[in-house]
Amino acid sequence: MQLIYRELEADIVRRTNAVFPAQNCFVEVLPDQLIIPRKYVELGESIRSLPIYKDDVWMVSYPRTGSTWAQEMVWLLGHNLDYITAEQDVRLRSPVIELSALLSTDHHEVVAQAFGNTVELVRNLPRPRYARSHLSWQLLPEQFETVKPRIVYTARNPKDLCVSYYHYCKLLHGISGDFEQFVDLFLEGLTPMGSYWTHVLPFWKRSQEENVLFIKYEDMIKDLPSEVRRCARFLGVQDILNDAASMDKLCDHLTFDKMRENKAINLEKILPESASKFIRKGQIGDWKNHMGNEMSERFDAWSEKHIRGAGLTFDYE
Numbered sequence: 001m002q003l004i005y006r007e008l009e010a011d012i013v014r015r016t017n018a019v020f021p022a023q024n025c026f027v028e029v030l031p032d033q034l035i036i037p038r039k040y041v042e043l044g045e046s047i048r049s050l051p052i053y054k055d056d057v058w059m060v061s062y063p064r065t066g067s068t069w070a071q072e073m074v075w076l077l078g079h080n081l082d083y084i085t086a087e088q089d090v091r092l093r094s095p096v097i098e099l100s101a102l103l104s105t106d107h108h109e110v111v112a113q114a115f116g117n118t119v120e121l122v123r124n125l126p127r128p129r130y131a132r133s134h135l136s137w138q139l140l141p142e143q144f145e146t147v148k149p150r151i152v153y154t155a156r157n158p159k160d161l162c163v164s165y166y167h168y169c170k171l172l173h174g175i176s177g178d179f180e181q182f183v184d185l186f187l188e189g190l191t192p193m194g195s196y197w198t199h200v201l202p203f204w205k206r207s208q209e210e211n212v213l214f215i216k217y218e219d220m221i222k223d224l225p226s227e228v229r230r231c232a233r234f235l236g237v238q239d240i241l242n243d244a245a246s247m248d249k250l251c252d253h254l255t256f257d258k259m260r261e262n263k264a265i266n267l268e269k270i271l272p273e274s275a276s277k278f279i280r281k282g283q284i285g286d287w288k289n290h291m292g293n294e295m296s297e298r299f300d301a302w303s304e305k306h307i308r309g310a311g312l313t314f315d316y317e
Helices: 010-019 040-048 067-078 108-115 118-123 158-173 179-187 196-205 217-222 224-235 244-253 256-261 272-278 293-307
Strands: 004-006 026-030 034-037 057-061 130-133 150-155 212-216
Touching: 010 179, 026 040, 040 118, 057 067, 067 130, 067 150, 067 217, 067 224, 067 244, 067 256, 150 196, 150 224, 158 179, 158 293, 179 293, 196 212, 196 293, 212 217, 212 224, 217 224, 224 244
Parallel strands: 057 130, 057 150, 150 212
Antiparallel strands: 004 026, 026 034
């Protein structure tokens, strides 16, 4: 399958320009109609053609689903709880393959200096490779279909996700629009990375396959030890958690207070001005502080339209 790029319609350009300070900075990628910074055009085919290995471990998600949190959990489980090496920035240990494109409009020089070409960074990782992506299924390496590496997919209820994504875009991209404008774009699939349900559902449908683990942010909040054990079983490393002390230390390392202060996680090493807010609250239900009944009902109707009959549900409080 060949990727197709096209310019956004004039009205969509006008609306995204009203929110994002970098003007006319997005393109649409088919077949998923994914909105992404236009530098992705330089990386898309190299990502699709990337050789994949059976022992790869990929962490995939839509943005702001707790994916950095899950990434730290997965990496530590897969590396025998090596907390010393985990002091290296997590984006070097398990790079986001498209990061060179995602931060190209506002942090390009910093990202280039820290990581270089992130596709090549992933390509040259020592095996087993631990890598990460926010791309939808159709844009990921095409050998995912045949080689079937292990994939850990994280999802989150879309109301809390949208609130977190809005604050993230204010922090890293300096957006100027209000929350209502952002919600309108999000519900129409016009925020970076496109439609949430187009992203989630292909992985949910594959979640019964033995190489895919589907994790919900809310389950990690409510019972982190259970999700840690589930992930360890998926990776085949459950024996490293046989003693209670190992589990307790890992869960303590993964608390939100620790994640927020962890310089290898919170962007402090790359973007010092963003560190304190990159990891926000770690709560379920923060959407109630941002949405009235009418907006909440819009989300409910939108979700029902897209996931009716799929068997996928989320906790909202």
